[in-house]
Amino acid sequence: MTPLLEIRNVSHQFGDHSALTNVSFSVEQGDILGIIGRSGAGKSTLLRCLCALQKPTEGEILLNGADLVSLPERALVLERRRIGLVFQHFNLLNSRTVAANIALPLEISGIPSSRRRARVKELIEIVGLEGHENKRPSQLSGGQKQRVGIARALATEPVLLLCDEATSALDPETTASVLDLLAEINRRLGLTIILITHEMDVVRRFARRVVVLEHGKVVENSPVVTLLSDPSRNENIAHLFPDTLIQIPSDQKAYLQTDPFPASEVLLRLGDTAASLPSALLSELGRNFGADIRLLNGGITQVGGRNIMDMIIRLPVFSPEIQMFLKNRCQTVEVLGYVPSDR
Amino acid sequence: MTPLLEIRNVSHQFGDHSALTNVSFSVEQGDILGIIGRSGAGKSTLLRCLCALQKPTEGEILLNGADLVSLPERALVLERRRIGLVFQHFNLLNSRTVAANIALPLEISGIPSSRRRARVKELIEIVGLEGHENKRPSQLSGGQKQRVGIARALATEPVLLLCDEATSALDPETTASVLDLLAEINRRLGLTIILITHEMDVVRRFARRVVVLEHGKVVENSPVVTLLSDPSRNENIAHLFPDTLIQIPSDQKAYLQTDPFPASEVLLRLGDTAASLPSALLSELGRNFGADIRLLNGGITQVGGRNIMDMIIRLPVFSPEIQMFLKNRCQTVEVLGYVPSDR
Amino acid sequence: QSNTTLRIGIMSGEDEDIWRIVSTNASKSGLTLKIVTFSDYSTPNQALSEGDLDANAFQHGPFLKAQSEANGFKITPVGNTYFAPMGLYSHRWKSLQDLPPNASIGVPNDPSNEGRALLLLQTLGILKISSSAGLLPTALDITDNPRNISIRELDAGVVGRALTDLDAAVVNTEWAQKAGIDTIKERIGEETLQNNPYVCFIATNAKDASAAWVKPLVSAYQQPNTRQALLDVYHGAIVPAWT
Amino acid sequence: MSHLIAELVFRATLETLEMVFASGAIAVLGGLPLAVLMLVTSRRDLFDMVWLSRLLGTVIDALRAVPFIILLVLLIPVTRLIAGTALGTAAAIVPLSIAAIPYYARIAEVSLKEVDAGLVDAVRAMGGTRWMVIRYALIPEALPGLIAGLTVTLVTLVGASAMAGAIGAGGLGDLAIRYGYQRFNTTVMLSVVAVLVVVVMSIQAAGNMVARRLR
Amino acid sequence: MSHLIAELVFRATLETLEMVFASGAIAVLGGLPLAVLMLVTSRRDLFDMVWLSRLLGTVIDALRAVPFIILLVLLIPVTRLIAGTALGTAAAIVPLSIAAIPYYARIAEVSLKEVDAGLVDAVRAMGGTRWMVIRYALIPEALPGLIAGLTVTLVTLVGASAMAGAIGAGGLGDLAIRYGYQRFNTTVMLSVVAVLVVVVMSIQAAGNMVARRLR
Ligand SMILES: Nc1ncnc2c1ncn2[C@@H]1O[C@H](COP(=O)(O)OP(=O)(O)OP(=O)(O)O)[C@@H](O)[C@H]1O
Numbered sequence A, B: 001m002t003p004l005l006e007i008r009n010v011s012h013q014f015g016d017h018s019a020l021t022n023v024s025f026s027v028e029q030g031d032i033l034g035i036i037g038r039s040g041a042g043k044s045t046l047l048r049c050l051c052a053l054q055k056p057t058e059g060e061i062l063l064n065g066a067d068l069v070s071l072p073e074r075a076l077v078l079e080r081r082r083i084g085l086v087f088q089h090f091n092l093l094n095s096r097t098v099a100a101n102i103a104l105p106l107e108i109s110g111i112p113s114s115r116r117r118a119r120v121k122e123l124i125e126i127v128g129l130e131g132h133e134n135k136r137p138s139q140l141s142g143g144q145k146q147r148v149g150i151a152r153a154l155a156t157e158p159v160l161l162l163c164d165e166a167t168s169a170l171d172p173e174t175t176a177s178v179l180d181l182l183a184e185i186n187r188r189l190g191l192t193i194i195l196i197t198h199e200m201d202v203v204r205r206f207a208r209r210v211v212v213l214e215h216g217k218v219v220e221n222s223p224v225v226t227l228l229s230d231p232s233r234n235e236n237i238a239h240l241f242p243d244t245l246i247q248i249p250s251d252q253k254a255y256l257q258t259d260p261f262p263a264s265e266v267l268l269r270l271g272d273t274a275a276s277l278p279s280a281l282l283s284e285l286g287r288n289f290g291a292d293i294r295l296l297n298g299g300i301t302q303v304g305g306r307n308i309m310d311m312i313i314r315l316p317v318f319s320p321e322i323q324m325f326l327k328n329r330c331q332t333v334e335v336l337g338y339v340p341s342d343r
Numbered sequence C: 001q002s003n004t005t006l007r008i009g010i011m012s013g014e015d016e017d018i019w020r021i022v023s024t025n026a027s028k029s030g031l032t033l034k035i036v037t038f039s040d041y042s043t044p045n046q047a048l049s050e051g052d053l054d055a056n057a058f059q060h061g062p063f064l065k066a067q068s069e070a071n072g073f074k075i076t077p078v079g080n081t082y083f084a085p086m087g088l089y090s091h092r093w094k095s096l097q098d099l100p101p102n103a104s105i106g107v108p109n110d111p112s113n114e115g116r117a118l119l120l121l122q123t124l125g126i127l128k129i130s131s132s133a134g135l136l137p138t139a140l141d142i143t144d145n146p147r148n149i150s151i152r153e154l155d156a157g158v159v160g161r162a163l164t165d166l167d168a169a170v171v172n173t174e175w176a177q178k179a180g181i182d183t184i185k186e187r188i189g190e191e192t193l194q195n196n197p198y199v200c201f202i203a204t205n206a207k208d209a210s211a212a213w214v215k216p217l218v219s220a221y222q223q224p225n226t227r228q229a230l231l232d233v234y235h236g237a238i239v240p241a242w243t
Numbered sequence D, E: 001m002s003h004l005i006a007e008l009v010f011r012a013t014l015e016t017l018e019m020v021f022a023s024g025a026i027a028v029l030g031g032l033p034l035a036v037l038m039l040v041t042s043r044r045d046l047f048d049m050v051w052l053s054r055l056l057g058t059v060i061d062a063l064r065a066v067p068f069i070i071l072l073v074l075l076i077p078v079t080r081l082i083a084g085t086a087l088g089t090a091a092a093i094v095p096l097s098i099a100a101i102p103y104y105a106r107i108a109e110v111s112l113k114e115v116d117a118g119l120v121d122a123v124r125a126m127g128g129t130r131w132m133v134i135r136y137a138l139i140p141e142a143l144p145g146l147i148a149g150l151t152v153t154l155v156t157l158v159g160a161s162a163m164a165g166a167i168g169a170g171g172l173g174d175l176a177i178r179y180g181y182q183r184f185n186t187t188v189m190l191s192v193v194a195v196l197v198v199v200v201m202s203i204q205a206a207g208n209m210v211a212r213r214l215r
């Protein structure tokens, strides 16, 4: 199957500043791709290139095999009607009410006004803006504006949805409901979604693949599970997941030493991504080795339907048997250091 | 000690829409207050009232005992110079370069230009915008704009900092570094911070108290630990913490029954906020009762320097002894249901 | 006599009052006059020659001659109206001899008035004008200027009012009165009335010169009531030019 | 003020209104498309034909350079062709319009330029054609400015219409010149100027109101 | 074109430039503060003195309502008071400025109104006084529009300066009218109009360039 979207060697310059350098990746129909990266990495520029709002200085962007960069105006316009775009800064028309903003892509696509009205009503409900239909964008809160932007992008039932931080101004509940909605359209209609986000939780729960941009270059392109199970694998991206890298609690850290000493206990970090039924590891350790094992931080989280274990524990003894037992049960076992047993 | 800021019965109307109703709370000098709430709850309106950008329809806002609402222009201007405000939509002057935007509050406060230059240089480094000094805001990425907004608000070393989603467009690493910076200023100079955010992680790691707004009313005003340890306590706010409410993994949920049945195991939810040294609960259970206790989801997290336990475990047996043991060791023990032991 | 409607172009101003009386006179001989007022001197002849008007009444011979030469109009005078003498006035100087060297003298800047004013100055011996300039000279046609007079070309309505800023000014008598100049005491020079070409007239296209309505039109103007009106309205600044 | 003068002023007011609004309407019909064309051809992301934009600019500037009184006379043949006659109120609408079109085009261009590029992007991203960009983004978003510009144009036309007295168009300005300036009739002049002030203020107030409602 | 005419045109060009730029400068110095005052007094969040804004608007509209030729004559005493004489190029700058000030005030007001309220908020939040709001937000942010408006004003002044010939101010417009139009010298008229076109186009090009650099 040819991919829905293929980006080939795209570069973009702003004056003498390279915003994108040789970016290539492809997106399958029905996929959900997260694009992440530091502020200023070139994510928004890339997204603008994807619908040819910005013609890249170099490279090709193939949508269903047609190169958007060289497509004539007439055909480009038609292709764009199949793409929805949520802008980072919303870009709502203040000359129109909320309802009329949402209706605009429908007008542009030539939907008759009776169907337009029904669809707008439906979208307003979906994004929870009932009662705000007749306000102007300038009278809305940040999150309300963003929801208008989302509704507008979904209005024509696009096949490809591009979201530039589409939930950054939304509270967790609204974020979850928007993502649920998108996931459902994705499942039901095979909508392909590309989303830029800084919320790793959104990536974790929602995306299937992740592309990481750094200084305009792709430094990672892999399934989300691979990436999240061990972000430290790629030093370019570790910084993006400070909350995934579980920390040693600060009260313990103060006493941490690298070598064992008398009356010390060991701090271990255990990681696993494969366990289909979550491990009974800790209780087994207690039962089999009679030791008080303390869970200091972390535990089990669910990522893309799989159980990911990432925790820091403290053991009174670290006998070869225990070591063997843990090696058998976990993908990674890392000794972090030693602390006094009375702390 | 009188509080730095006291909000008394503040209400604000937009036409016939009540954006704020009878809001009262106070903020101590040196505190870090998070304001959270659904999109459209009135957070930005409240923040604008706090520096009298918007005169509330009713109520008083006392900063060091002086009511900003009724203060004469001349005094108000001076008070505002001691407040930094980061806008949700940045509000940068496009007629000025990045450096000149950051210098503006210094100019306004009458700082001589040599000291201005040095301070701007320092701020640019702090927010990581080296090399972008001479760009116009329109040439910046979303996150870069936001960082200019943050630098600008910090320029005059205010005593009170108001942030309206000041990190929403930033990647986790930059967010963390900005928050670290703020925390340091808070510690060192006693900067009081009020921040609106949708990122619960920011609240968790950064704020000391939280005010929750719902439809323009304060529905919660408590220390962050109290709030996070059991968000379900207040039904008005549970929705804000979908990620804090640890879920039963979906593969288990499918088999969940409310009553025990032959060959079933019990699902328990354990919660605790007080343990000063993290619990060795699971290994003790294994050691003392010889059972394989499975950790299904959750574990230990650090909130405001304390260890919070929130986890769902699965036990083969739920004898009265085990029940007693758990009741002794945890603040909350909740039976979630029963699943077949072979699942 | 059948009822004929005529479109007459005149300059805006007091003439409108005069022509209101003329219209009444004309209606008695079956003519309906439609008065079109202009504030610009160049358009009425063009409008007449292109048939937008049947007749006009605002100009004197030299002006018509110049316009006809430039534009090829075929327009002829059919009856005199009035004569408006010009004078040289000054607030500062009592007589022509007092005028110092380098004095500034204001003149109206529209073609007919300017030419006429310069010719007056020539008659008064202040300067000499190139003979090739004909009846419509401008300040550029001055050939001899022994007292190094500086000529200031101003709007006809402004010259009088600006007399304070000038040593002297050539002003149409009507304008001079309106500008508050004492036309007797402050006059230091005036036009000779004999053989003066600047008599104003009613003009028509040459082809209409003998049309049936021309005579009644002219005689509607040359009536005693019009004469009285001219004297009243212009406070004696102009002289009716028919006997 | 005598009955006669009142009638004169009344007729002149109608004449002024006729000239100003007719030529104002034509200025919008002619000037707005010119302004839009000048803008969209100058923009890289729309028609990208800078030469056409330059050419239009040159023609517009050339027309604006000719003093109105000269334009008035030079256009007499054109006026006669269009209006049937070169004289009178209706005829004056022709030269007034021809002067007002390039004037409004430049004023409208200023407002159109101020429209946020992000809104053009928004319509483009929805698959809007360049024509739709004009219709849905440029014009509606610039509307408050376009209206304010029209207000300025109408008031300028009130001034210009005074000069149209040269071709017998009448109107308040002409009346003020004839009675006030040429005949020193202060009463008439002041009453005419008073009416002019009312006309100008009404135009301005109406313009402000419409612009405010749109903003 | 004879040597004499070339010299006439050259002198007239200088006169026009002198009148246009001097009165343009005064229009900005007088009109911009008026526009700013009109705007800030009308805004709830700044001076909130709507009556003053209304009053200013009325005065401005009244001045704009008077036809320029009448203004020219009515102002003769004022001109004499200010310029020492009522005649000549320098004197013409007085009535031209007095006509241009309210004109530019209205045009500048349009641009000032378009400034994003968020930027006013930003300066206010930093503890900026209302004066600083004007200095740091309103004027710099409206600058491209203010420059474009000045361009329009200057070109309009080129047209108005033609009428200033009435008080002996000379200039290109007057030359075109008197020598070209009234005395049927087509050569002079066309060459003067050509120079006028060049002047107008240069003003427009310079204005566009400055505005573009600021945007
Ligand atoms: N200028 C205005 N006119 C009318 N209604 C307004 C105006 N500004 C805000 N509102 C309304 O007031 C309510 C509160 O807005 P506010 O911006 O304070 O919300 P918020 O809590 O900051 O939301 P968000 O998280 O989405 O930014 C919203 O329902 C909004 O629609």
Ligand SMILES: Nc1ncnc2c1ncn2[C@@H]1O[C@H](COP(=O)(O)OP(=O)(O)OP(=O)(O)O)[C@@H](O)[C@H]1O
Binding pocket: A014, A015, A017, A019, A037, A038, A039, A040, A041, A042, A043, A044, A045, A046, A088, B138, B139, B140, B141, B142, B143, B144, B169
């Ligand atoms: N119009 C422009 N002119 C010059 N440089 C620009 C322009 N637009 C963007 N840039 C620069 O290009 C780089 C990439 O910008 P982009 O907006 O794509 O970043 P981003 O990854 O979306 O960042 P963020 O997460 O902060 O939104 C930035 O360094 C930015 O300063």
Ligand SMILES: [Mg+2]
Binding pocket: A043, A044, A045, A088, A164, B141, B142, B143
């Ligand atoms: Mg971006």
Ligand SMILES: [Mg+2]
Binding pocket: A141, A142, A143, B043, B044, B045, B088, B164
């Ligand atoms: Mg908000």
